[in-house]
Amino acid sequence: ISVSDQHRTAYHFQPPRNWINDPNGPMYYNGYYHLFYQYNPNGSVWGNIVWAHSVSKDLVNWKALEHAIYPSKPFDKFGCWSGSTTVVPGKGPVILYTGITDDKNTQVQCYAVPEDPSDPLLVKWVKPDDINPIVIADKGVNGSAFRDPTTAWWSKDGHWRMLVGSRKKHKGIAYLYKSKDFIKWVKAKHPIHSKSSTGMWECPDFFPVALEGKEALDTGVIGNNVKHVLKNSLDMTRFEYYTLGTYFPNMDKYVPDNTSEDGWGGLRYDYGNFYASKSFFDPSKNRRILWGWANESDSKEDDVNKGWAGIQAIPRTIWLDPSKRQLLQWPIEELNSLRGKEVKMNNQKLNKGDYVEVKGVTAPQADVEATFSFSSLDKAEAFDPSWVNAQDLCAQKGSKLQGGVGPFGLLTLASQDLEEFTPVFFRIFKAANKHVVLMCSDATSSSIKSNLYKPSFAGFLDVDLTTSKIPLRSLIDHSVVESFGAGGKTNILSRVYPALAVGDQAHLFVFNNGTEPITVENLQAWSMGKADIK
Numbered sequence: 001i002s003v004s005d006q007h008r009t010a011y012h013f014q015p016p017r018n019w020i021n022d023p024n025g026p027m028y029y030n031g032y033y034h035l036f037y038q039y040n041p042n043g044s045v046w047g048n049i050v051w052a053h054s055v056s057k058d059l060v061n062w063k064a065l066e067h068a069i070y071p072s073k074p075f076d077k078f079g080c081w082s083g084s085t086t087v088v089p090g091k092g093p094v095i096l097y098t099g100i101t102d103d104k105n106t107q108v109q110c111y112a113v114p115e116d117p118s119d120p121l122l123v124k125w126v127k128p129d130d131i132n133p134i135v136i137a138d139k140g141v142n143g144s145a146f147r148d149p150t151t152a153w154w155s156k157d158g159h160w161r162m163l164v165g166s167r168k169k170h171k172g173i174a175y176l177y178k179s180k181d182f183i184k185w186v187k188a189k190h191p192i193h194s195k196s197s198t199g200m201w202e203c204p205d206f207f208p209v210a211l212e213g214k215e216a217l218d219t220g221v222i223g224n225n226v227k228h229v230l231k232n233s234l235d236m237t238r239f240e241y242y243t244l245g246t247y248f249p250n251m252d253k254y255v256p257d258n259t260s261e262d263g264w265g266g267l268r269y270d271y272g273n274f275y276a277s278k279s280f281f282d283p284s285k286n287r288r289i290l291w292g293w294a295n296e297s298d299s300k301e302d303d304v305n306k307g308w309a310g311i312q313a314i315p316r317t318i319w320l321d322p323s324k325r326q327l328l329q330w331p332i333e334e335l336n337s338l339r340g341k342e343v344k345m346n347n348q349k350l351n352k353g354d355y356v357e358v359k360g361v362t363a364p365q366a367d368v369e370a371t372f373s374f375s376s377l378d379k380a381e382a383f384d385p386s387w388v389n390a391q392d393l394c395a396q397k398g399s400k401l402q403g404g405v406g407p408f409g410l411l412t413l414a415s416q417d418l419e420e421f422t423p424v425f426f427r428i429f430k431a432a433n434k435h436v437v438l439m440c441s442d443a444t445s446s447s448i449k450s451n452l453y454k455p456s457f458a459g460f461l462d463v464d465l466t467t468s469k470i471p472l473r474s475l476i477d478h479s480v481v482e483s484f485g486a487g488g489k490t491n492i493l494s495r496v497y498p499a500l501a502v503g504d505q506a507h508l509f510v511f512n513n514g515t516e517p518i519t520v521e522n523l524q525a526w527s528m529g530k531a532d533i534k
C-alpha cells in the first residue's frame with residue numbers, strides 16, 4: 001500500500017481522488033439519500049469548484065453520479081459554491097447555491113431543478129435562464145461576502161424563507177429572504193440575526209429541535225414545543241459555533257438564549273476539524289442528520305503527492321440535550337452495519353501510569369465504545385478560572401503530564417512503543433463549587449513526521465459526575481479519530497498521519513495517567529469493514 005493510500009479512510013466518505021470541501025444540499029428523496037459536495041475535478045487543492053453528487057440507500061455505502069452543478073452560465077462561470085436543497089411540495093427538490101460571476105468573486109444566489117423529476121437518482125440538473133440568478137446583492141450588501149443559501153422553510157403567511165451568510169466589516173450577518181413562489185425573493189427589513197466581531201458567516205444553518213425527545217422536525221416547524229438552532233461557520237478560524245434560541249416568525253427575528261456565548265467562545269458541534277456543516281431532516285426516520293467536512297492537517301505538498309484531500313465526517317444524528325442548553329450528536333445507526341469482529345474488556349483497573357492494549361481488533365479501522373469510572377473526585381486538580389480556552393489547557397497539560405483524576409482514556413493509532421499515538425481522554429478539575437471536565441483529542445504525538453498540523457483539540461464537557469462514569473466512543477479510520485464524549489455532548493474530530501502506527505503496526509490502548517485509579521467498564525471494540533464508496 002502506497003504512502004498516498006496509507007491514510008485514506010475506509011468508512012468515511014471520500015472520493016477516489018482530488019480535493020473536496022463542504023457538504024452541500026444533503027437530502028432524502030424518494031428512497032435515496034443525496035450528498036452533493038464541493039469538489040475540484042482537476043486536482044487536490046481547492047479550485048474549479050463544482051457540486052459532485054453521490055447517492056446512497058443507507059448513508060454508509062455510496063455511488064457517485066456525474067457532477068450535478070458545474071460552471072456553465074454567466075452567473076456561475078467562476079464557480080458553483082455551497083448551498084442547500086429544499087423539497088418543495090408539488091415541485092420536488094430545488095437546489096439553491098452560490099454562483100461566482102467574475103474574477104472579483106462576486107456572489108449571487110442561483111436556482112437549479114432536476115431535468116427529469118421522475119429520475120429516481122436526480123442525475124441531471126438544469127438552471128433556468130429566465131429566473132437566474134434569483135438573488136443578487138442589493139446596495140448595502142457586500143457582494144463578495146454573500147453566499148451559502150440555507151434550506152428554505154415554508155411559513156403559514158404564504159412565504160418561503162431562507163438565509164444567506166454575509167458580513168459587514170467584522171460583523172457576521174445572516175440575511176433573510178422571502179418568496180411566495182420560490183423564484184422571486186425579497187430581502188426582509190433586517191437580518192434574522194447578526195453579531196459583531198465574528199467575521200463572515202459562512203454556511204449558516206437554521207432549524208428547529210424538539211424540546212423533548214430525539215425525534216426531529218422539518219425545517220419549517222415552529223411553536224411552543226421547539227427551540228431553534230442557528231449555526232455559522234467562521235472563516236477567520238475555520239471553526240463553527242451555534243446558539244439555541246427562539247425564532248419569532250412574525251418579526252423575522254431569531255434571539256439566542258443566554259445560556260451560551262453568541263460568538264467565538266460559543267458552543268460547537270465539534271471542537272476539532274469540522275467545518276461548513278449542514279443538517280437535513282430525514283423524513284424516513286424522523287431524525288435530523290448533520291454532515292461536516294474534515295479538512296486535511298498535512299501540507300499542501302502532501303495533498304498534491306497524495307492526490308486527494310478532504311473527507312466528510314460520519315453523518316451524525318442531532319437532537320436537543322434534556323438540559324436544553326446544548327445539542328447531542330451520535331453517529332448514524334447505519335454505521336453499525338460495518339461492525340465486524342468484536343472484542344471486549346471488562347472491569348479493567350488502571351492505576352497511575354498504566355496502559356493496557358485492547359487486542360484482537362483492527363486498530364487503524366475500528367469503532368470503540370468504553371465507559372471509564374472512578375471512585376472519588378478527591379484527587380481532582382484545582383481549576384484555575386483563567387483557563388477559559390479548552391484547547392490551550394489541553395496543549396498545556398496534554399496526556400503525559402500526570403494529574404489527579406485523569407488524564408484517562410484511549411490511546412488510538414499508537415505504535416507498539418508509543419513513539420506515536422493520538423490520545424482521546426478526560427481530565428477532571430475541581431473549581432469553586434463544581435467540577436470541570438476537559439475532553440481532549442491531542443494530535444501532538446500523532447506522528448513522528450514534521451510539517452503536519454498537530455493541534456491539541458479540546459472542549460469542556462458538561463456532564464453529570466454523580467454517576468462517577470464517563471462514556472466515550474471513538475471512530476478510528478486511518479487518518480481520522482472522531483470521538484463522542486458522554487453520549488455526544490462534546491465531540492472532537494482529529495486528522496492525523498502516523499508513519500509507524502499504520503496497518504497492523506497500529507495499536508489501541510486504554511490508559512490512565514492520574515493518581516486516582518480508573519476502571520474501564522464494558523469496553524467494546526469492533527473491527528470495522530470497508531464502506532462501498534464508488
Ligand code: DQQ
Pocket residue numbers: 021022038049081082083098147148202203233275276
Ligand atoms: N466553501 C465554499 C463557500 C463557503 C466555503 C466554497 C466554506 O461557499 O463559504 O468552496 O468552506
